[in-house]
Amino acid sequence: EEDDTRLRSGKQLCRKDPLDTSFAGIPIAFEDQIFTSQGCLSAPLDESHDTVNSVATLAGGLAVQVGLLSGDAFTAPAIQDLRTIAAGFDPFYQAEQDLWTLSLSWDINEVLKLTSLSSFNETSVFSLEDVSKVEPTITFNDLSAIPPGINPQVDLYNSVFPGGVVNDPQIGPSNFYTVADPSGETTEAFTQELRLQSDFSGPLNFNLGAIYMDYEAGNDDVIDGYYFISNALTGLLQLHNASLAAGGPPVIPGVPFPASLDESNVDGDSNIGNSLNGLGRNYFRTVSPYELQSTALFGEAYYDINDELTFTLGLRYTKDEKSQKNIPTYLFTPDVVRADPLAPVPDPATETNLDGNVDGIFEVEFEEVTGRAGFDWTPDLSFTDDTLLYGFYSRGYKGGGINPPQPSENANAFPSTFEPEFINAYEMGTKNRFAGGTQQLNLAGFYYDYTDYQITQVINRSSVNFNVDAEVYGLEIEYLWAPGSNWLLSANIGLLESKLVDVFAIDVLDRTAGNSDFVVLKNAASYSNCAVSAEGYATILGAIEAGQLGAGSTAGLCLGSFAGQEATFGLGNVSYVDGDGSLRTIGALTPFDGVNKNLSDNNLPGAPDTTLNLAAEYTFPSLGNSSWDLTIRGDYYYQTESFARIWNVPRDEISSWENVNLSLVLANNDTGFQITAFAKNLFDEEVITGAYLQDDSPGLYSNVFLTEPALYGVTISKSW
Structure with missing residues (x-):
């Protein structure tokens, strides 16, 4: 709490x-x-x-x-x-969680084990x-x-x-x-997992299981929604x-x-x-009462080809059923139009393409079979104490879903649903111990091919999901060294490349994509932005200056009041080349969302190309011939520049940053007592680690996330 x-x-x-x-x-x-x-x-x-x-x-x-x-x-x-x-x-920030779990295990016989894990979770969060x-x-x-x-x-x-x-x-x-802006959510979730594992003496073993989850986030409480x-x-x-x-x-x-x-x-x-x-x-107020029933069946088989080589094959079937009440926002909506603003509103255009039932409840269903295959090889090499070589291919899946309700003033502001995300993941690596077990070197290379990768963007004061294709590949290196019985040194290096593939989208920070033939104006009703031709804008301003139109008439441009009236003002159409190379034409007085940019090869958000983590610790055993050990540890982290959004414009740039932590742990293994003194962000570095761009209506500012300020403290724990 x-x-x-x-x-x-x-x-x-x-x-x-x-x-x-x-x-x-x-x-x-x-x-x-x-x-x-x-x-x-x-x-x-x-x-x-x-x-x-x-x-x-x-x-x-x-x-x-x-x-x-x-x-x-x-x-x-x-x-x-x-x-x-x-x-x-x-x-203020108020949160409460009640979590109950029950774990049961039954050894059916010497080679089969059945486990059950049940949980029920209730959460409530409200902040202002x-x-x-x-x-x-x-x-x-x-x-x-x-x-x-x-x-x-x-x-x-x-x-x-x-x-x-x-x-x-x-x-x-x-x-x-x-x-x-009060924001809150109340949720309930029940999960049940059953798993059957084998421990045969022969070359073949397996792991079979099933998972069921029932999740609800409702509008029954006044704190629900934004x-x-x-x-x-x-x-x-x-x-x-x-x-x-x-x-x-x-x-x-x-x-x-x-x-x-x-x-x-x-x-x-x-x-x-x-x-x-x-x-x-x-x-x-935006509120989206939501229910999810998810069922999965999975199984993996492990076959020991010989004492050194094991082959793994796994399959998983997943079925996700999602439903969400369509409750459009009701700011300024008269009571005679919507007596109960929380009643679901039918949307024939959307629901006909979903489940076909026009009842104000959007329902989607996703079924997928995924899996993985690979090997683990532990060869006996002359230059290492232990070696593991592995390689795996995995097909992953993340269910699609339903976006928040469309704003009443713009029924096509964003897609009502978003697609499932798929990944083809290839990974090869090795783990090695040598020098009498005092050193360990781990290497892993990976390539991820994403289809319909899910990205979030704020539109109409709501977080909306949409899909892009992307590729990610990189190398991870981990080295551990114990130069003495009380020392442990470690280093982790991550090298990463990410890029979008065939992605074209409008940047709300630059709706004209730098094209001076267009200008960006405010919608006088919704306060979203629109693009309109510079020629058309100048013509309306000229008419106002000449007294042919009243002051304030440009409010009608984003509202579409002048669309189709180009001939009346002696105007025609305006042509431009979109980000995908297409030639497009639009009326000089017709508003539109903007010009697409070509985002192909741009980096994914939060994907620095290099990360580095160094650590050193030393243990003073048996202080004063007692059962207390004292361990001193220092950690250093560094990452290079990254981006907060897929558009990769200057506003999206997150500078490189670093952080140092220090801890002293006094532990008594006999009694289970442990006292830890720590210093996080030791040098009180104040750096931006992430940013989230708001939409047009709040003014396109960025909320930034910082490293925690220098924090010093002591914790005392007891284990049994």
């Missing part, structure tokens, strides 16, 4: 993308400037120490559109220290943090100085936001822009409902009816986690 105030994600890094004030010599009005920023530019992480341009984010951008804000809420310099943030409230991790410097607009009766819209604004204060049921009353809560979103819905109640027009385009707020926080609890019923239309 855990209950503390740690963050679940790292600091945000961003090179702020300012609003454009002109394009092609044409001045841009503020009403149109607000759709020109992506939030963050595509800059290297070590040059990204600004705050996000909040105008380019979902909540911050909508706040500008309705008048709550007049620009970027984050104007102060960002804190440069990677381990320091500024937050409007304390985070300030999304922005920076303090806003600009307050919401206070229009109370404008006398009533002059402007009905101002009167409505002042009635809903007196003094420029938004009274958010979850966040509380505040005149500062605030964003929080929330995006902002007083800007709540304020927009409050203003919308108030306008409709007064007989005025809707404030939220395309939403002609009111929508209910989550008013469950009647006591004004400052803990956002205690102020949710999960049904509010004033926040974004």
Whole structure:
């Protein structure tokens, strides 16, 4: 069980993308400037120490559109220290796990053994943090100085936001822009494994077994799912409902009816986690109730061809049955449209291609037979004490699945399902002991051929899986040396190459792929980004400057309002070459997702080409003629540069880094007592070890992961 105030994600890094004030010599009005920023530019992480341009984010951008804000809420310099943030409230992280296991073993006779392993696992995780991790410097607009009766819209604004204060049921009353993202999950899992093993005296032995797993992650608890809560979103819905109640027009385009707020926080609890019923239309919530039943049958046979050579053959049959309720997000969705926002919503287009039942429950099934074959050879060599040579081919499988529900404003934002992942793995190696057992040298070479390798990307504030093909190959070297009875030295070196194969994809950081014939703009409703021709954009700006269109009309470009009207503005089509070499044509005023890049030969994420681990330990036995031994150990780790995403652009680069750990272990083998003093990250190195790019709507910032700060401690243990 855990209950503390740690963050679940790292600091945000961003090179702020300012609003454009002109394009092609044409001045841009503020009403149109607000759709020109992506939030963050595509800059290297070590040059990204600004705050996000909040105008380019979902909540911050909508706040500008309705008048709550007049620009970027984050104007102060960002804190440069990677381990320091500024937050409007304390985070919390709560986790609980109950795990029961039962292991049974039965010797049927002298040569057959049956084992059973059963387990039941319940988990609950709930966390909350300030999304922005920076303090806003600009307050919401206070229009109370404008006398009533002059402007009905101002009167409505002042009635809903007196003094420029938004009274958010979850966040509380505040005149500062605030964003929080509670995230949680409750799960239950039952697994059962049966295994029959032989121990015949002859050359043939076997291992047979079966595994069953039943896993559920549901929406029965209010903590399930991911929330995006902002007083800007709540304020927009409050203003919308108030306008409709007064007989005025809707404030939220395309939403002609009111929508209910989550008013469950009647006591004004400052803990956002205690102020949710999960049904509010004033926040974004994505929840995907999920069930998995997985069954596997497996068996391996081991045949001793002679005393030195053993052949292994194994097969495995796996059947995965997965189901997920389709619950689209319901931010701003009127109650009359979806009375129960957690009820599954049928999706005929998707479900017809799955199980054929149009009931709002996506069901997929995967069945595969995989296996491996190889040999172990232990020749008697004159220059080693013991030698093992081995070679194996394995066919591996990882089940496909179902992505989160599609956003209501873009039903084709990403594939509804993703394919199974397959690997053909080839490995050869050797393990050798020599010099009287004081030295050991292990070598292993491998080649992995992946089909439909599964990659995760954030789209529409949800983690979405998609597939790519890839190849990985490398060499691992391990050397151990005991120069004396109390010494142990070790070295591990890993050499790795990875590359994508025939992969073409749009980079959300660079939707134009560097093609100056196109520009990137904000979708005024979803705050995702789109690409549109530079010629078409300049034409609409020119029409605004000439008074033919009103200020703010560029909002319609990503919404598709001008698509098909090219002839009206004297425009035609625009052609471009995609990353796969295809010539494509699109209307000059027609928005699209962007230009594909050729990612073939790019590195896989988190795959440095070299890793090195050195260690040395020395044991002082029988201190003072006692039964206590003292062991001193030091470890050094180093890895070269790597990438955080498959696009391998400067923002994705993770610099090389190193780490040193030290430990002293005082152990008494007679009593089972052990005292360990340790120092992790001894020199307090502060380096980025990974990064996760957020999608367009939060502003394309990167959450970074760091080495743990220097940690010193003592542990005491007792074993029986």
